[in-house]
Amino acid sequence: MVDYQGLLQAGSPLRPAKAxxxxxxxxxxGGWRRLVILAALAAAWEIAAxxxxxxxxxxxxxxTIAAFGQGVASGELPLRTLASLQVLVAGYAIGVVAAAxxxxxxxxxxxxxxxxxxxxxxxxxxxxxxxxxxxLLWFGLGTPSLLFVIVHSVLWPLALAAHSGFxxxxxxxxxxxxxxxxxxxxxxxxxxxxxxxxxxxxxLKIGWAFAWRTLIAAELVFGVSSRSxxxxxxxxxxxxxxxxxxxxxxLLAIILIGLLVESLLFRTLSRLTVERWGTQNP
Numbered sequence: 370m371v372d373y374q375g376l377l378q379a380g381s382p383l384r385p386a387k388a389x390x391x392x393x394x395x396x397x398x399g400g401w402r403r404l405v406i407l408a409a410l411a412a413a414w415e416i417a418a419x420x421x422x423x424x425x426x427x428x429x430x431x432x433t434i435a436a437f438g439q440g441v442a443s444g445e446l447p448l449r450t451l452a453s454l455q456v457l458v459a460g461y462a463i464g465v466v467a468a469a470x471x472x473x474x475x476x477x478x479x480x481x482x483x484x485x486x487x488x489x490x491x492x493x494x495x496x497x498x499x500x501x502x503x504x505l506l507w508f509g510l511g512t513p514s515l516l517f518v519i520v521h522s523v524l525w526p527l528a529l530a531a532h533s534g535f536x537x538x539x540x541x542x543x544x545x546x547x548x549x550x551x552x553x554x555x556x557x558x559x560x561x562x563x564x565x566x567x568x569x570x571x572x573l574k575i576g577w578a579f580a581w582r583t584l585i586a587a588e589l590v591f592g593v594s595s596r597s598x599x600x601x602x603x604x605x606x607x608x609x610x611x612x613x614x615x616x617x618x619x620l621l622a623i624i625l626i627g628l629l630v631e632s633l634l635f636r637t638l639s640r641l642t643v644e645r646w647g648t649q650n651p
Contacts, residue, residue: 453585471524522583587601
């Protein structure tokens with residue numbers, strides 16, 4: 370079976386000769402520098418809080434860590450985090466599927482390309498949070514409204530990125546796939562998707578960031594309920610109760626999840642795909 374990966378020979382300079390050790394790879398990708406930057410930011414945060422001198426306005430890093438630990442120990446913070454992630458994953462998955470359909474149609478025909486161009490020109494500039502009133506009217510106060518705004522935030526940037534990636538596939542490579550008798554879904558899966566995956570991966574990252582912040586903003590506006598609300602609801606309630614340390618603990622949870630997703634999910638996906646295939650430098 371011949372596919373895009375098979376077009377890259379083992380001796381190609383675009384392909385690493387052998388796998389690196391995990392520690393060496395972590396050092397090579399700047400993991401230690403990232404830790405130094407995070408430690409410097411934490412120190413600056415603590416110093417700024419001591420200068421302000423008001424835990425109500427700006428709790429220190431150590432105070433926030435203590436509040437974060439208490440929230441984890443009580444089980445409330447993990448529960449709120451899980452509630453947000455469940456909605457986020459569902460909305461993100463729906464958005465990815467819808468974006469794949471639109472990008473596929475745009476690549477397959479001029480009508481599809483015009484459809485994608487028109488829809489993105491109309492809806493991509495529209496902030497997802499601006500659709501909350503419509504979501505409330507259509508779906509009521511609950512998870513479906515959150516899913517609606519998340520899908521909107523993911524769909525357009527990802528569809529545009531995927532379509533741009535497909536259009537940027539070198540024509541000689543496309544001709545190779547056609548000469549090998551590939552067509553339809555096989556041609557898309559074995560030639561177009563691997564070649565365009567750097568752009569698709571960038572779109573996935575952008576879609577994830579948009580979806581995450583849209584969800585938190587939506588929960589801050591109307592949440593779901595005190596029983597099933599997520600991190601946004603946790604921040605909203607603690608803000609009303611003037612528990613600023615807990616507010617910062619909720620923000621810290623959002624930041625940590627973002628770092629974990631970037632470091633574990635997207636970096637691993639990049640290493641297993643575009644770096645391994647040689648379509649992007651490691």
